[in-house]
Amino acid sequence: MAQRVFSVILWPGLITAALVAALSFGTLGAVALRAESFSALSRFDWMAVRFTVVQALLSAALSILFAIPAARALARRSFPGRGLLITLLGAPFILPTIVAILGLTAVFGNAGFVSVALSWAGLEPISIYGFHGVVLAHVFFNLPLATRLLLQGWGAIPAERFRLASSLHFGPRDIFRHLELPMLKEIVPGAFTVIFLICTTSFAIALTFGGGPKATTVELAIYEAFRYDFNLGKASLLALIQVAICAVAAAASLKFRVPQMGSGGLHRVVQRFDARNTSARALDMLWVGLISVFLLTPLLAIALRGAPGLLDLPASVWSAALRSILTAIGSAFLAIFMSLALALSALRFRSLEIIGMSSIAASPLVMGTGLYIVLFAVTDPADWALPITALVNAVMSMPFILRALGPALSGAERDYGRLSDSLGLTGFSRVRLVLFPRLRVPMGFSAGLAAALSMGDLGVIALFARPEAATLPLQIYRLMGSYRMDQAMGAALLLLGLSLALFYIFDLWGRRRA
Template identity: 85%
Template sequence: MARRIFPIALWPGLIAAALVAALSFGTLVAVALRAESFSALSEFDWMAVRFTVAQALLSAFLSVAFAIPAARALARRSFPGRGVLITLLGAPFILPTIVAILGLTAVFGQSGFVSKLLLWAGLEPISIYGFHGVILAHVFYNLPLATRLLLQGWGAIPAERFRLASSLHFGPSEVFRHIERPMLKEIIPGAFTVIFLICTTSFAVALTFGGGPKATTVELAIYEAFRYDFNLGKASLLALVQVVICALAVAASLKFRVPQMGAGGLNRVVQRFDAMTLRTRVVDLFWIVAVSLFLLMPLLAIALRGAAGMADLPASIWGAALRSIATALGSAALAILLSLALALSAMRWRGLEIIGMSSIAASPLVMGTGLYIVLFALTDPADWALPITALVNAVMSMPFILRALGPALAGAERDYGRLANSLGVTGLNRLRLILLPRLRVAMGFSAGLAAALSMGDLGVIALFARPEAATLPLQIYRLMGSYRIDQAMGAALLLLGLSLGLFYIFDRWGKHRA
């Protein structure tokens, strides 16, 4: 039997996996060892656990439930601007959370458009804070993701099935039962689990709209235990509870398929004779308009109020913007380097990819706290606030990057691996000549995603950054806290433009001459 060739060295992946494991779980050990005492979680802490699970379940359910008719309408309709709308749905993580929060406040807050409309109709305005606000923000943030994932499923259905259904005179209900429902049963569980995990570890939304005994998530409780009480025992116990919750969700997600965020099939509208009735046209129009208004109105509010507020931005905003850009670029470079090493080594040992995905079950605040404790014995941790933020954001974005790099790498090896082996092309030559050119599109998308995620992060930097070393999201949060809303809107518009710009540049680079 011929000896099997392993074209890529294993040691870079082992180093990357060790770093991810140390940050995901080693920092939790560091926090626990530093704790002076451990006491049972209080009733308030268990309320935070229950609230976290309840809001994540409801947010995921509503996001997927509203995404089903929206994705179905987009899959079977052609209209001007459809490609632009789908592009917007293709990058849900690009929108910084603090920007989404400000936009939602401008539309649904006490002085927002919806509240004014309700007052004009003689009704009480809705409350955007507490449980309702957290759910609203999470649905706004994750509905585009759910729609995009489901739209991938519709795009993967062969057009011949719909033609056959038309020849058999299937109506909308028969098409749904025999063609669409089997696809949804395959995709919905995975999409639901991904959104549940995102909502479980959400921090900025709970920090802004939550708080109080009845609207505190585990992530926010960890922040409060460290920031205000410096109770490391409670912080580590809460982090362990969150790891267990996320680990159970990750274990469940391994059984389900999560579609890739590619573009295949999304711009092709299959002719659907079952959707030509007036009723189906009206239903599809309703969902397309409703979802578009829900997503675009907060962004429009940011654009209108932000344009007026940019002229009055304080000087500190520009320094914060430069720090955010530098942090985002460093985070993107590190995320690509670590993910690429893991993805390449995972061809030889599948367990390395699982280790790389494990960061999705960890708390970024606990990572920051653990690194703070380790650095405290050596230097002033505040001096390392930006590098720590870049490192933690890089590790937290790796699960999404591995999802993009893995299939692209597998395809390149499937198409060219045997030929490269026969020519003896291994190591750096194989990486440079064969793999990297075919990973360029996925790497560009992944780098843009990592940079945008880091640009909008309001987690680790909030733990121990000095006032003069804050990033742009933290400066926006401080402006909101001092009720300088117009300036916060202007800074949010700047943050949105920078995030979109970084994503566009990296994504464009990946597609150029790919």
């Protein structure tokens, strides 16, 4: 891109980079100023730190362990509905957390399908709460992501290598050793660290299934110290520890390669001559069936139990839904604007993209804590609950959006940059006429992803919102707390429908006339 283009469009990216840095590191500075000595942390707080790391390690390990045979089965089998199942695995973040929690409760809870079946068999019902409940929920959320990442790796192995292996009379062990194992060594470490990072910063799952000294994460400890005790010093110190854990995990993830979530190779089944026997075919279909049942049963339970509850939703749920929609739309537009501005500026200054990705090492609850401390000195933070929620969710979405917009923007500038220079297209005219039409597809997908993530947020809004100004996820959590499960199921079904609708509308806008 010519230098004169940046004279017009560079400043939005610089402002965005400064804003992201302030939210990622400035809020950390705000909480650091309020932090007391390490003696302020009790034994139970250090237990929360240990619980956070242990559950994240175990959740990531189990997600990868079960994803390997599932992805292998999907990579070498063709069956009806395979494309739809892969599509569902391609969007694990669209599902609101509170919806998944209710679905898991409907299946594994005290009155769930599994517990009822155990009661019929004369056995004690299982409890989903505590350490095993947190791990189960995290595996449910991250198993699709791990499977998708590994499936991308299998799809990247050229089909010619499998043909060559067949001509050399390779057996299943030889193919695994020479073709599949090298791919797994490249992908598994990066996928593991990404899932570990997600499990470390999880809030809603720990809030619902955790609790108590033995099942409290750092995120939940920050929330409790801040919301119930109003101990800003303790919350600040816990926030610093949380950022340190996230920074270590993010630094580790940067050392490993994680494949892009593209579609190349995923919908073409490679001929696997080593897997034509009956036992291999039965084993593959068993894994496909198990992962399908595990992932789709909670969603089916939400649909079955939530449909009757839709007719009995209180007015507070509908007003909360409206607030969630407005917040999600605002967050999506804000995320796209900031990401596009930063991506344009990063064409000249590559370091700006690193600043945009820095929010992956920060926790939204830490950002919320820092913003609360800053706003508390000048105004009532509750008055800014929805704008702050939209802003934090937009910043937390930026790492995913930059990964989608960055390559598309670089490709468009590489293909049409010199022609645009020769025609004198600069500044916003260049963006509007040349770049924007070629960015509509990733922009639409990214906006839908940002809106869906914001719709399901239960972290920042739980810090700021007054009882009468709750969003839909927070209202669902309150219905669960008051044991109004039928209404909670109905509200969860409403949240799921609204999230999918927003994602579809934004994605459709991007694909139309692109």
